[in-house]
Amino acid sequence: MTETESWANVNLRQVGRPLARSDAPGKAAGRTRYAGDYTMPNMLHAKVLRSPEASARLRRIDVSKARALPGVACVLTAADLPDRKASTDIPGQTGKKKLATDQQVLVKERVRYHGEPLALVAAETQTIAERAAELIDFELEPLPGVYDPFEAMKPGAPIVTAPDNVVGQHKVRKGDIAKGFAEADEIIENTFRTQFIEHAFLEPEVGLAWVDENDVINIRVATQVIEHFRPIAEAVGVPHNKVRILGALVGGGFGGKEDVTVEIYLALLAQATGRPVRLAYTREDSMFGHGKRHPFVITHRTGFTNDGRITAVKVTITADSGAYVFLSPYVLLYATVAAPGPYRVDNVHVDAVAAATNNMFTSAFRGFGAAQACVAHEAQMDEAAKALGIDRMELRRRNFLRTGDKLVTGHPIESAVWSDECMIKAWEALGERTPDAGPVKVGRGVATYQQSYGRITWLHDTSEAWVGVEVDGSVVVRSGVTDIGAGQVSALGQIAAELLGVGLDDVTIYNSDSAVTPLAGTTTATRGLYMTGNAVRLAAEAIRGRFLARAAREFGVEPGEVDLAESKAFLVDRPDTSMAFKDLVALCASEGVHRSELVMFRAPFTGQIDPETGQGRVHPDYAYGAHAVEVAVDTETGEVTVLKSVGAHDVGQAINPDAVAGQIEGGAAMGQGYALSEELCYEEGRLTTPSFSEYLIPTAMDVPRYQSIILESRSGLGPFGAKGIGEPALTPVAPAIANAVADAIGVRVFDLPITPEKIVMALRRAEAAE
Amino acid sequence: MFAEFDLVMPSGLDEALDILAEAGGDGGLDVLPLAGGTNLVVDLRARRVSADKLVGLGRIAALRGIERSNGRVAIGAGTTLSDILRDPGMAEAAPSLVESARVFAGQMVRNTATVAGNVCCGSPAADTVPPLLSLDAELTLTGRDGSRVVPLADFFLGYQKDQRRPDELVTKIAWDAPKPNSANLFYKLARRKGDAITVVGIAVTVAAEAGKCTTARIALGAVAPVVKRAREAEAMLEGEALTPELIEVAARQAVEESSPIDDVRASADYRRHSVHALTRRLLTQAWDPATVGG
Numbered sequence A: 001m002t003e004t005e006s007w008a009n010v011n012l013r014q015v016g017r018p019l020a021r022s023d024a025p026g027k028a029a030g031r032t033r034y035a036g037d038y039t040m041p042n043m044l045h046a047k048v049l050r051s052p053e054a055s056a057r058l059r060r061i062d063v064s065k066a067r068a069l070p071g072v073a074c075v076l077t078a079a080d081l082p083d084r085k086a087s088t089d090i091p092g093q094t095g096k097k098k099l100a101t102d103q104q105v106l107v108k109e110r111v112r113y114h115g116e117p118l119a120l121v122a123a124e125t126q127t128i129a130e131r132a133a134e135l136i137d138f139e140l141e142p143l144p145g146v147y148d149p150f151e152a153m154k155p156g157a158p159i160v161t162a163p164d165n166v167v168g169q170h171k172v173r174k175g176d177i178a179k180g181f182a183e184a185d186e187i188i189e190n191t192f193r194t195q196f197i198e199h200a201f202l203e204p205e206v207g208l209a210w211v212d213e214n215d216v217i218n219i220r221v222a223t224q225v226i227e228h229f230r231p232i233a234e235a236v237g238v239p240h241n242k243v244r245i246l247g248a249l250v251g252g253g254f255g256g257k258e259d260v261t262v263e264i265y266l267a268l269l270a271q272a273t274g275r276p277v278r279l280a281y282t283r284e285d286s287m288f289g290h291g292k293r294h295p296f297v298i299t300h301r302t303g304f305t306n307d308g309r310i311t312a313v314k315v316t317i318t319a320d321s322g323a324y325v326f327l328s329p330y331v332l333l334y335a336t337v338a339a340p341g342p343y344r345v346d347n348v349h350v351d352a353v354a355a356a357t358n359n360m361f362t363s364a365f366r367g368f369g370a371a372q373a374c375v376a377h378e379a380q381m382d383e384a385a386k387a388l389g390i391d392r393m394e395l396r397r398r399n400f401l402r403t404g405d406k407l408v409t410g411h412p413i414e415s416a417v418w419s420d421e422c423m424i425k426a427w428e429a430l431g432e433r434t435p436d437a438g439p440v441k442v443g444r445g446v447a448t449y450q451q452s453y454g455r456i457t458w459l460h461d462t463s464e465a466w467v468g469v470e471v472d473g474s475v476v477v478r479s480g481v482t483d484i485g486a487g488q489v490s491a492l493g494q495i496a497a498e499l500l501g502v503g504l505d506d507v508t509i510y511n512s513d514s515a516v517t518p519l520a521g522t523t524t525a526t527r528g529l530y531m532t533g534n535a536v537r538l539a540a541e542a543i544r545g546r547f548l549a550r551a552a553r554e555f556g557v558e559p560g561e562v563d564l565a566e567s568k569a570f571l572v573d574r575p576d577t578s579m580a581f582k583d584l585v586a587l588c589a590s591e592g593v594h595r596s597e598l599v600m601f602r603a604p605f606t607g608q609i610d611p612e613t614g615q616g617r618v619h620p621d622y623a624y625g626a627h628a629v630e631v632a633v634d635t636e637t638g639e640v641t642v643l644k645s646v647g648a649h650d651v652g653q654a655i656n657p658d659a660v661a662g663q664i665e666g667g668a669a670m671g672q673g674y675a676l677s678e679e680l681c682y683e684e685g686r687l688t689t690p691s692f693s694e695y696l697i698p699t700a701m702d703v704p705r706y707q708s709i710i711l712e713s714r715s716g717l718g719p720f721g722a723k724g725i726g727e728p729a730l731t732p733v734a735p736a737i738a739n740a741v742a743d744a745i746g747v748r749v750f751d752l753p754i755t756p757e758k759i760v761m762a763l764r765r766a767e768a769a770e
Numbered sequence B: 001m002f003a004e005f006d007l008v009m010p011s012g013l014d015e016a017l018d019i020l021a022e023a024g025g026d027g028g029l030d031v032l033p034l035a036g037g038t039n040l041v042v043d044l045r046a047r048r049v050s051a052d053k054l055v056g057l058g059r060i061a062a063l064r065g066i067e068r069s070n071g072r073v074a075i076g077a078g079t080t081l082s083d084i085l086r087d088p089g090m091a092e093a094a095p096s097l098v099e100s101a102r103v104f105a106g107q108m109v110r111n112t113a114t115v116a117g118n119v120c121c122g123s124p125a126a127d128t129v130p131p132l133l134s135l136d137a138e139l140t141l142t143g144r145d146g147s148r149v150v151p152l153a154d155f156f157l158g159y160q161k162d163q164r165r166p167d168e169l170v171t172k173i174a175w176d177a178p179k180p181n182s183a184n185l186f187y188k189l190a191r192r193k194g195d196a197i198t199v200v201g202i203a204v205t206v207a208a209e210a211g212k213c214t215t216a217r218i219a220l221g222a223v224a225p226v227v228k229r230a231r232e233a234e235a236m237l238e239g240e241a242l243t244p245e246l247i248e249v250a251a252r253q254a255v256e257e258s259s260p261i262d263d264v265r266a267s268a269d270y271r272r273h274s275v276h277a278l279t280r281r282l283l284t285q286a287w288d289p290a291t292v293g294g
């Protein structure tokens, strides 16, 4: 159920309306072509052979039988490749790199994780490619590995990343925590554990590559980031302008398509064979094919006065980075900034560390460290409320940040902080409490959060967009933005349509082509709308300004007296005085008025924070909101049923409320899986849950009717005051569920996922303690 | 991807049995029956199973249909889980089986998966097996030379081992509809509600006369190499009034008769806990005077 409540008094005609998204008809009718739907004549099919061991030395690899198999076009091992590595850093505008921790493309000697690629095959059919992969003969000598970040940091641990396995560290030193804890009447300390999880997007990684007549390697791929053409070119050994990434509508990303996945393999095989090559991961390949959410161990110590004021917070975070350093240092930074929650805390101490292990590597995942941090800080608030005898929401209310307050990094929050408003709305929407039924106990929980939108300010983020008006009045938008299913492209259309006064149907958008669409940056970090929406807004505004000026001249008035809407230019005070938009455009065209604009939007640029104190600016801005749930827990079996689940978020300004509700509902489902059932299990680095029969995402039968409540403060940095909703929608869900379960059964499970078994064990322990 | 195999889709039962019979013997072709394919196709794709030929049963009219006469219920091997849910008489003829069908997989799988295929896959977690055991169901196994009837309780010999010869098909599953004054219940415990592999599945039947239990069946799923009955627990109940104390003792006995393992879904310890909790719960529900008579 989507109850979209929006009470901003907005005088916008299209922005803020639940228009049918431009990608909707194709998806509803099954006409949308995803990257995997493209084929080419003479195309080969690829397969990646992966290591069955997590820590080993590759003693020998013999591909002669595979090469000899009829129908095999190419088999590549590390020996066939130039000695280059694949960058694992954030792709982007700065080109700055961190530690030399790049990944080997194929295993040369040392296997570092279960699933690390050993060889690539391209063949006439998928079946032949698979058979060829099976014919590759290799010998692995198992080596001691390390599978726990705490073990990895002990002296003498096997070294995965030199010199000491520590791959990321962040600190906050703000105020005086000794004094803060001394002032506390009550100190709450707990340790929380979160698990490895999988993005589980509908569309596994897939791509098609070919080399064209200009020696450009073209790759049509399901990705969040077309800017990967740069690291791909470097890994393959060609100039940046010889790799072109073409996107398609993407069947889900969630951070799992933020790193390079199939692209380098495709480029190498297309280069080696001179033929088009398609590589489509199976679901099982996908489990090995991209980084997972970092498991965290978070120890949270919070001091409170008797009247519920936080006096000090001390947080230690240990994250498992797995076998390669992808985005761990950044994820850890987000967690550090989010660690105390959306609360005003003067005395803070955070120590966060990420360590390399021989587990699957971990990287971006919706919520990006802030989601893990939220699991801890929101449980702490409930535990404190219980200890202090203060209502859970009242305790939060007494501590919420307000606009102008300083964040943990010392930087003030400038936009609206509607945590309380969102919390109240979400809670009220739960309605009447469902009664207990015998052993089935009902509980409620709420969680609030602080989630950044936009990238780290010292990455100097930019986004470009081009808007043009054809002579017949139809509009074209060109933007490199990738649409990962949230309606990113449609939102841009809605913005351009709003400003040019045409219908959404009058706008055609070309996106996701690194060769011809202006680079928008990535669809990550809840930055798509903020950055690219602003770029499109600025470009459309520039054209609008020129059109208004020309129309004003025609009407003999000042430009400020003219408006554009419903494909007309008209006088604001006398709408009957109007001219058709297409006539205005024709007039402009004949006079050489510039009908297009290329714009670069820049986020705030800063230097880095102080590494010793963590003080400085980290993000452009933050979003706030709340999620509330009601659950029923069967205390005999430990089964949890989510009865009600409501997200209420201040999105600043909804461009399309239906698309926002889609994000809130999707976040509610994803967060439910994170809280209750999803877990990638690694035993000595080996994945023991490699398919959807063991890895349990919620099904339609597991979820209630979700409710979405949209609040609009119009205070954000995005177009029309928008903030963002991609990540925020997820972040508070799991902690709200954890709080509801604790409320239902009176004891807390500190480790996610909260499985029936853990609930039964927690109840048993509580019973034994009594 | 699939290993390669041939697929034949006979329309007559005899033809299917001929193909199976010819295939048998040493050095012969490996031929497997294919019903809904919701197990077999998954296994073929993962290459856990290989076959030279599959005999599709989907076109064989003789395997379709549900019959009821004189309190006896018989379902053809082609009966799907959705057929069970759609059949209006089934709620009375097999309440536990209907409940297992309700919580079975998801709609798409239910539309094609067969009850017979569920039995033949031999999984200890197969959801229709505890209900069918609690109903004392019998299987009809048919080969080219004729048919034999085997009680389901004797069918499974060990983990994924059963009495069916490779040249036989299960053609029918039959049982007596529960008598008045009886209850027949099933509970599936799993890590989520849709499309989940069962952690513990329990079916019970309790029939009563004059305040005493006349028949008790307790079937345990996913807690032993095969789905099995807790016969000693059943014996404790028959001839007695099911007091809470007796139910508790029987539930503990059911745990004794289970032999669960640790796996990715749950620990053996949790499974034992759940056998106890669910057996107690189902027996208590079953002994409700409204169902078994006051």
Ligand SMILES: Cc1cc2nc3c(=O)[nH]c(=O)nc-3n(C[C@H](O)[C@H](O)[C@H](O)COP(=O)(O)OP(=O)(O)OC[C@H]3O[C@@H](n4cnc5c(N)ncnc54)[C@H](O)[C@@H]3O)c2cc1C
Residues within 6 Å of the ligand: B032, B033, B034, B035, B036, B037, B038, B039, B040, B041, B042, B057, B077, B103, B104, B105, B106, B109, B112, B113, B114, B115, B116, B117, B118, B119, B120, B121, B125, B126, B127, B128, B164, B168, B169, B170, B171, B195, B196, B197
């Ligand atoms: C997404 C998903 C969810 C699932 N959920 C559940 C669930 O909740 N509960 C559950 O118990 N199972 C579940 N399963 C497993 C499967 O659906 C069931 O076991 C189903 O009943 C199998 O029936 P089928 O008709 O598809 O059999 P098939 O896959 O066609 O065959 C299964 C086996 O039985 C043999 N066979 C089939 N019919 C006959 C016959 N008449 N005579 C002799 N041998 C035969 C086949 O050769 C094969 O070995 C699920 C599977 C999937 C893919």
